Amino acid sequence: MLSGSSANAVVAPSRRQGSSRERIRDTPLNSRYEGHPMTKPRLRFAPSPTGYLHIGGVRTALFNWLWARKTGGTFVLRIEDTDRERSTVENEQVILREMRWLGLEWDEGPEQGGAHGPYRQMERLELYREFAEKLVTSGAAYRCYATKEELEQAREALRLSDPKAQFRYPGWWRDKGPSDWLSDRPYVVRLRTPQSGHTGWNDLVFGEQRIPNDTIQDVVLVRSDGVPLYNFGCVVDDYTMGITLVGRGRDHMINTPIQLLLYQALGVEPPQFGHLPMMLGKGGEKLSKRHGAVSVGEYREEGFPAVGLLNYLVRFGWSFGDQEVFAMPDLIEKFDWSRTSRADGKFDALKLSAIAFEHMKSPALIDDEAYVVALRSALARYGTVDERKLHAVLPTIRPRAKTFAEAAESVDWLFSDAPNYDEKSKEKFLLGDKAKTLAPLLEFLAAAPNFVAAELEPAVKAWSEANGYGLGDVAQPARVALTGRTFSPGLFDVMELLGREVTLGRLEAAIRLR
RNA sequence: GGUCCCAUCGUCUAGCGGUUAGGACGUCGGCUUCUCACGCCGAUAACGCGGGUUCGAUUCCCGCUGGGAUCACCA
Numbered sequence A: 001m002l003s004g005s006s007a008n009a010v011v012a013p014s015r016r017q018g019s020s021r022e023r024i025r026d027t028p029l030n031s032r033y034e035g036h037p038m039t040k041p042r043l044r045f046a047p048s049p050t051g052y053l054h055i056g057g058v059r060t061a062l063f064n065w066l067w068a069r070k071t072g073g074t075f076v077l078r079i080e081d082t083d084r085e086r087s088t089v090e091n092e093q094v095i096l097r098e099m100r101w102l103g104l105e106w107d108e109g110p111e112q113g114g115a116h117g118p119y120r121q122m123e124r125l126e127l128y129r130e131f132a133e134k135l136v137t138s139g140a141a142y143r144c145y146a147t148k149e150e151l152e153q154a155r156e157a158l159r160l161s162d163p164k165a166q167f168r169y170p171g172w173w174r175d176k177g178p179s180d181w182l183s184d185r186p187y188v189v190r191l192r193t194p195q196s197g198h199t200g201w202n203d204l205v206f207g208e209q210r211i212p213n214d215t216i217q218d219v220v221l222v223r224s225d226g227v228p229l230y231n232f233g234c235v236v237d238d239y240t241m242g243i244t245l246v247g248r249g250r251d252h253m254i255n256t257p258i259q260l261l262l263y264q265a266l267g268v269e270p271p272q273f274g275h276l277p278m279m280l281g282k283g284g285e286k287l288s289k290r291h292g293a294v295s296v297g298e299y300r301e302e303g304f305p306a307v308g309l310l311n312y313l314v315r316f317g318w319s320f321g322d323q324e325v326f327a328m329p330d331l332i333e334k335f336d337w338s339r340t341s342r343a344d345g346k347f348d349a350l351k352l353s354a355i356a357f358e359h360m361k362s363p364a365l366i367d368d369e370a371y372v373v374a375l376r377s378a379l380a381r382y383g384t385v386d387e388r389k390l391h392a393v394l395p396t397i398r399p400r401a402k403t404f405a406e407a408a409e410s411v412d413w414l415f416s417d418a419p420n421y422d423e424k425s426k427e428k429f430l431l432g433d434k435a436k437t438l439a440p441l442l443e444f445l446a447a448a449p450n451f452v453a454a455e456l457e458p459a460v461k462a463w464s465e466a467n468g469y470g471l472g473d474v475a476q477p478a479r480v481a482l483t484g485r486t487f488s489p490g491l492f493d494v495m496e497l498l499g500r501e502v503t504l505g506r507l508e509a510a511i512r513l514r
Numbered sequence B: 001g002g003u004c005c006c007a008u009c010g011u012c013u014a015g016c017g018g019u020u021a022g023g024a025c026g027u028c029g030g031c032u033u034c035u036c037a038c039g040c041c042g043a044u045a046a047c048g049c050g051g052g053u054u055c056g057a058u059u060c061c062c063g064c065u066g067g068g069a070u071c072a073c074c075a
Helices: A006-011 A055-071 A089-102 A125-138 A148-161 A230-240 A255-266 A296-301 A306-314 A328-334 A349-361 A368-378 A387-397 A404-410 A423-431 A433-446 A453-466 A471-483 A491-512
Strands: A042-045 A074-077 A141-144 A188-191 A198-203 A207-212 A220-222 A245-249 A272-276
Touching (some): A042 A055, A042 A245, A055 A089, A055 A245, A055 A272, A055 A296, A055 A306, A055 A328, A089 A296, A089 A306, A125 A141, A125 A220, A125 A230, A125 A255, A198 A272, A220 A230, A230 A255, A296 A306, A306 A328, A306 A349, A368 A387, A368 A404, A387 A491, A423 A433, A423 A471, A433 A471, A433 A491, A453 A491
Parallel strands (some): A245 A272
Antiparallel strands (some): A141 A188, A198 A207
8 A cells, every 4th residue: 555645745756676777877868858857746648549538548637637736747648649550630639629628638738839849759759769779779679670470470380389378579689789680671679678587666556566577578669660669659758758657547557567677778767657447347348338438529429517527537446535526626635646446446327427417416516607608508509598598597407407418408498489399298288188277377477467486486376276276287287388398497487487478478379289 | 378456235435453334326215396306314235255363353464266457560
């Protein structure tokens, strides 16, 4: 378990096990990037634009963002677009847009730039080339001229001789040097990893970790086309961007020793690492589309409030006693890595919905102004809607709408010219015998002195009683006449919202239906 | 298979040697009520198993079982 206060952790130096990292000290290349003031944490979110923004990724981003905001540190957004097959600019645009929608704004990143740019890996190729060259020169890495085909053959041969064995790079080029290099032939750069000993770190979440070096292969750092692979690009960037703390999913845990070895080979101090437990699907498998919406875009489109989504995600693998609901400033204040749990969990769309609903209901969590803005865009199909009506209807829909889309749908009667009758409701309450109260009610309402809920309610109640009606006998037909359906906010609120003229008009229209 | 990780209600979790094992979601009742919601009250339901350590283990240690991650010229 993690010890030490949060205040301590802010400036805590990384706690890497001391082992030799003498190789390429004091070279110009390294000194070029030293001198980042390490007093404030620098964190990053480094998505690859190979698809939509996944809610698992958002959770990772959120934890890093929260820590940056809490500590007054810097949050960097870096685009890891080295998978050229799958990366697209469209995906990048989507990711940036969703991050903004979520409110996870970044201090440095693509588009606005920053002191450590560029922030797209494909724009940093020259940098990787320099670092790779340095590593090869120092002997920490080497050129491997083995082709994919040769490797595939070796793999196949092993499969035949021992189907259960795990293939490892045979080390063909590990002990060769410049005199063996094949000019004009493509090569990859591999890290020369130690074959004995351990590599360890003190994980912010999982505590002391120790991985045997002989389980780590001579991984490829740079492809034959000169584009770096994940581990290399990641380390070069985290280092040159001055990242002090890397928060990421537990699926990256296996990459950490490799990256630590790389920092060691570079002769530089690694950042701290904190790994988050996995968010799995209902059955405990990898979270995917078949568990419902997994891309932020879908939640945005369904009208979920961003803060609600974030609140659910932060509570997944993190807790603060019994508190479930957090306003963002509260969360920033309370967030701490030490309260992160280590057990994987299962995504629950129902709980997400419930947490989001807490935000939808509470003006303290989503203030009226923000609610109205979101509601207005959800009501776009009605054109420009009356601002006053929007505010007025808020108290009646807040406890009823789980999403802005639901909110918009639940008040369509207020913004459309005529109610959109639900067929069954129309038949039951407007066409049959039950509609008989409509005409006398119309007459009564026409004479009501003040058309406000507080006066209409007692008046109509008294009138119903005096005429031998139950309030339900009056209210349900009237509700259908005014809203088109059998469920709505309180009838008298509906009347006040609609106003006398519209109310009477709709009652009249309903009466004519018979 | 190797390496690594994890283990409290169905789910998210609190708990950090002594608790009637708490909260939330869900589910089921009830109250409120002009409908639908909201709200309120109540119920349901968990420490995977076996060894230790200890006066005492959900809690500490070991083993087992069960889950998961990962082993690419993807990230």
